[in-house]
Amino acid sequence: MPAEAWLWLGMLAAELWFGLCCVAQSVRWYPVRRGAFSDRLAAREIEMERLFATEKFGGRALYRLHAATVLAGICLVLYYRATHVPEAGSGAGRAAWLGMLAAELWFGFYWVITQSVRWCPIRRRTFKDRLAARYGERLPCVDIFVCTADPQSEPPSLVMATVLSLMAYNYPPEKLNVYLSDDGGSILTFYALWETSAFAKHWLPFCRRYNIEPRSPAAYFAESDKPCDPSSLKEWSFVKGLYEEMTERIDSAVQSANVPGEIRVKHKGFSEWSTVITSKDHQPIVQVLIDGKDRDAVDNEGNVLPTLVYMAREKRPQYHHNFKAGAMNSLVQSLVFISPLPLNILNQYIIRVSSVISNSPIILNVDCDMYSNNSDAIRDALCFFLDEEMGHKTAFVQYPQNYNNMTKNNIYGNSFNVLNEVELSGIDSAGGPLYIGTGCFHRREVLCGRRFTNDYKEDWDRGIKGKTELPIYQTEEKAKSLTTCTYEHNTQWGNEIGVKYDCPVEDVITGLTIHCRGWKSVYNNPPRAAFIGVAPTTLAQTILQHKRWSEGNFSIFLSKFCPFIFGKGNISLQHQMAYSIYGLWAPNSLPTLYYVIIPSLGFLKGTPLFPEIMSPWIMPYIYVTIVKNAYSAYEALLCGETLRGWWNGQRMWMIRRITSYLYGIIDTVRNMLGMSKMGFVVSPKVSDEDESKRYEQEIMEFGTSSPEYVIIATIALLNLVCLVGGLCQILTSGWNMPLNGFFLQVILCGLLVIINIPIYEAMFLRKDRGRIQFSVTLASIGFVMLALSVPLF
Numbered sequence: 088m089p090a091e092a093w094l095w096l097g098m099l100a101a102e103l104w105f106g107l108c109c110v111a112q113s114v115r116w117y118p119v120r121r122g123a124f125s126d127r128l129a130a131r132e133i134e135m136e137r138l139f140a141t142e143k144f145g146g147r148a149l150y151r152l153h154a155a156t157v158l159a160g161i162c163l164v165l166y167y168r169a170t171h172v173p174e175a176g177s178g179a180g181r182a183a184w185l186g187m188l189a190a191e192l193w194f195g196f197y198w199v200i201t202q203s204v205r206w207c208p209i210r211r212r213t214f215k216d217r218l219a220a221r222y223g224e225r226l227p228c229v230d231i232f233v234c235t236a237d238p239q240s241e242p243p244s245l246v247m248a249t250v251l252s253l254m255a256y257n258y259p260p261e262k263l264n265v266y267l268s269d270d271g272g273s274i275l276t277f278y279a280l281w282e283t284s285a286f287a288k289h290w291l292p293f294c295r296r297y298n299i300e301p302r303s304p305a306a307y308f309a310e311s312d313k314p315c316d317p318s319s320l321k322e323w324s325f326v327k328g329l330y331e332e333m334t335e336r337i338d339s340a341v342q343s344a345n346v347p348g349e350i351r352v353k354h355k356g357f358s359e360w361s362t363v364i365t366s367k368d369h370q371p372i373v374q375v376l377i378d379g380k381d382r383d384a385v386d387n388e389g390n391v392l393p394t395l396v397y398m399a400r401e402k403r404p405q406y407h408h409n410f411k412a413g414a415m416n417s418l419v420q421s422l423v424f425i426s427p428l429p430l431n432i433l434n435q436y437i438i439r440v441s442s443v444i445s446n447s448p449i450i451l452n453v454d455c456d457m458y459s460n461n462s463d464a465i466r467d468a469l470c471f472f473l474d475e476e477m478g479h480k481t482a483f484v485q486y487p488q489n490y491n492n493m494t495k496n497n498i499y500g501n502s503f504n505v506l507n508e509v510e511l512s513g514i515d516s517a518g519g520p521l522y523i524g525t526g527c528f529h530r531r532e533v534l535c536g537r538r539f540t541n542d543y544k545e546d547w548d549r550g551i552k553g554k555t556e557l558p559i560y561q562t563e564e565k566a567k568s569l570t571t572c573t574y575e576h577n578t579q580w581g582n583e584i585g586v587k588y589d590c591p592v593e594d595v596i597t598g599l600t601i602h603c604r605g606w607k608s609v610y611n612n613p614p615r616a617a618f619i620g621v622a623p624t625t626l627a628q629t630i631l632q633h634k635r636w637s638e639g640n641f642s643i644f645l646s647k648f649c650p651f652i653f654g655k656g657n658i659s660l661q662h663q664m665a666y667s668i669y670g671l672w673a674p675n676s677l678p679t680l681y682y683v684i685i686p687s688l689g690f691l692k693g694t695p696l697f698p699e700i701m702s703p704w705i706m707p708y709i710y711v712t713i714v715k716n717a718y719s720a721y722e723a724l725l726c727g728e729t730l731r732g733w734w735n736g737q738r739m740w741m742i743r744r745i746t747s748y749l750y751g752i753i754d755t756v757r758n759m760l761g762m763s764k765m766g767f768v769v770s771p772k773v774s775d776e777d778e779s780k781r782y783e784q785e786i787m788e789f790g791t792s793s794p795e796y797v798i799i800a801t802i803a804l805l806n807l808v809c810l811v812g813g814l815c816q817i818l819t820s821g822w823n824m825p826l827n828g829f830f831l832q833v834i835l836c837g838l839l840v841i842i843n844i845p846i847y848e849a850m851f852l853r854k855d856r857g858r859i860q861f862s863v864t865l866a867s868i869g870f871v872m873l874a875l876s877v878p879l880f
């Protein structure tokens with residue numbers, strides 16, 4: 088054998104050995120895995136004592152690997168964009184290219200921000216049996232706040248179903264206090280609550296005896312079957328009859344906008360309306376309909392009833408009422424508390440309605456449509472507050488918003504499945520979920536501005552011994568004096584104390600300040616939904632709601648409360664990023680608008696804006712697009728969406744960005760310039776019959792001629808014209824014009840046309856009342872012609 092051959096064989100042996108050494112790599116996996124495992128073991132040991140457990144989502148390593156490849160793809164795309172800018176002098180093509188660069192930079196940046204909530208999502212599980220074993224019925228008092236604002240868009244019968252479900256919690260009734268804040272100041276709502284206080288005497292024992300779920304009578308009778316056993320059937324029918332009669336009486340009072348005189352004499356509270364008052368101009372009203380301390384206030388089995396209070400804070404046209412935040416603050420209270428606040432606040436005895444009546448250490452707040460669907464939700468929440476290890480750090484426990492009026496394929500993308508299942512769980516591991524306004528249990532002290540300190544001890548007996556012995560009439564008078572328009576003047580309410588004012592998402596900004604004061608929050612998403620509400624059922628309502636949200640979150644981002652500035656040093660970077668996902672909703676509108684207009688126009692006018700089909704640079708574009716969308720579809724399916732639902736979600740993704748978020752930006756800027764004032768348009772919880780029918784059939788609802796429909800129709804039409812026009816040019820030029828350079832533009836434009844099919848139907852095919860109005864179509868045709876005639880390229 089020649090020497091070379093020996094050398095060669097030697098090399099082979101050496102390389103084999105080195106290759107074998109790769110096996111040693113496996114060792115490097117071990118410590119990681121073992122670490123995680125022993126972690127879990129430790130966790131499990133501690134769990135034996137803990138009131139709740141925390142579990143990590145599986146498959147994170149795979150997720151992170153995938154995210155790393157997408158990030159690499161994004162970098163390649165940006166590199167290509169930045170290095171292939173058309174030469175100066177190539178006119179508008181260069182400008183369009185730079186615009187694409189800016190848009191892609193934004194999308195890339197925003198994608199990175201959204202990774203913060205996908206990095207390490209966690210799930211919580213509570214152990215109510217341990218809570219019971221440790222505390223029995225020695226549990227803290229709970230104040231429950233329900234906010235309603237308008238008997239027309241929020242029908243009192245719906246609100247009452249919510250109130251009843253909350254009164255019927257599986258919790259000692261003497262420790263429950265339910266407050267209804269009525270910003271409508273309406274006798275109709277008061278009347279409905281008075282009826283409810285009587286019906287509760289039948290409803291609560293019924294719930295307890297049969298241990299039923301859900302405890303909203305409306306939901307229960309709608310979804311439960313008749314019991315078979317004759318004696319329970321008798322009772323079931325009796326209670327159902329009572330409930331239906333009550334609802335009928337309430338609805339007919341609302342319809343005639345009047346409470347009959349013979350009823351008005353039955354409770355002293357009606358006399359508050361003996362003079363004509365309006366929702367914007369009236370005296371403070373506080374009426375205790377059920378006084379839990381009263382020994383005669385019992386249900387028809389002799390059990391104590393929860394306290395039930397009606398409150399309408401004073402409203403005068405010359406005073407700003409601060410919407411829901413104002414209502415919440417009137418309800419909240421605080422005793423003098425020790426915290427690093429200016430002296431003038433310290434010295435104030437700040438006491439508000441719920442404090443003179445109940446003063447519980449825990450406050451649950453819900454929107455008027457969010458009924459309790461799980462009668463154990465309070466005990467669940469207490470597992471977090473009373474946990475020995477984490478409890479003292481927990482400021483609030485947030486439940487997700489679920490809705491009972493979702494259609495199968497989520498036509499307006501309102502089901503928030505991915506937000507509830509993934510995003511909020513992800514934020515939970517970063518420091519805690521946002522406060523989202525409803526379905527949230529707060530520590531009263533925290534709402535009142537207390538900072539986190541390690542040595543703080545909650546007085547869980549507060550409210551039990553604290554109930555005043557004042558006669559109820561005096562308590563009411565005292566409470567009234569705390570809900571006047573001028574009460575908050577020269578105090579820190581709405582600023583350092585209570586829910587924050589001057590922000591359309593008062594909840595998010597309040598939660599952010601709480602986190603920045605050192606507190607954590609917990610997200611609890613039990614298998615049986617704790618709260619269920621009503622989602623918008625028309626496109627207009629959806630757009631309006633998202634306008635309020637995107638505007639609110641963006642104005643936080645631009646204010647001194649910007650998570651990256653205000654949160655710096657107070658909350659983790661991951662938490663700051665998570666808050667920014669929502670803070671930066673609104674600015675997404677501009678790059679999205681750019682992306683749905685310019686490439687399509689470029690295709691029509693022969694300006695290529697993407698790499699050619701044969702260029703290797705096309706790969707990162709294709710990779711990022713396919714993988715990102717495939718993952719988002721997979722995530723949606725995993726969260727219980729249908730594939731079609733995901734597709735509809737993508738359409739709404741686009742529509743929200745080109746309408747709500749655009750308006751959100753415009754209004755935020757106008758607000759900052761002092762050109763407009765913040766508003767809070769209440770989302771209607773009812774829709775007319777014709778509309779609801781179309782909603783159930785998942786047909787998009789237009790109907791009116793609002794400007795946002797013009798934007799939607801214009802974009803849809805523009806893409807159709809560009810696609811047809813561009814393809815015609817290619818055909819007529821006998822394929823001489825290279826399709827090569829336009830491959831991605833054709834795909835993008837084509838996808839936009841496919842996703843907009845329901846818009847074309849609404850413009851040209853449908854005949855129903857919900858179609859796009861002719862004036863809107865006409866305006867959009869005008870705008871398309873304008874866009875085509877402008878010599879952009």
Ligand SMILES: O=c1ccn([C@@H]2O[C@H](COP(=O)(O)OP(=O)(O)O[C@H]3O[C@H](CO)[C@@H](O)[C@H](O)[C@H]3O)[C@@H](O)[C@H]2O)c(=O)[nH]1
Nearest residue numbers: 234235236270410411414454455523524525591592769770
């Ligand atoms: O001046 C007002 C306006 C509203 N509300 C109540 O606030 C709640 C929420 O209003 P809604 O119109 O249903 O708004 P949504 O867009 O559904 O609300 C979401 O977003 C709001 C912030 O924008 C949060 O406050 C809510 O909790 C959250 O569910 C309802 O119970 C209203 O009755 C008032 O009490 N006073």
Ligand SMILES: [Mn+2]
Nearest residue numbers: 454456621770
């Ligand atoms: Mn709502």
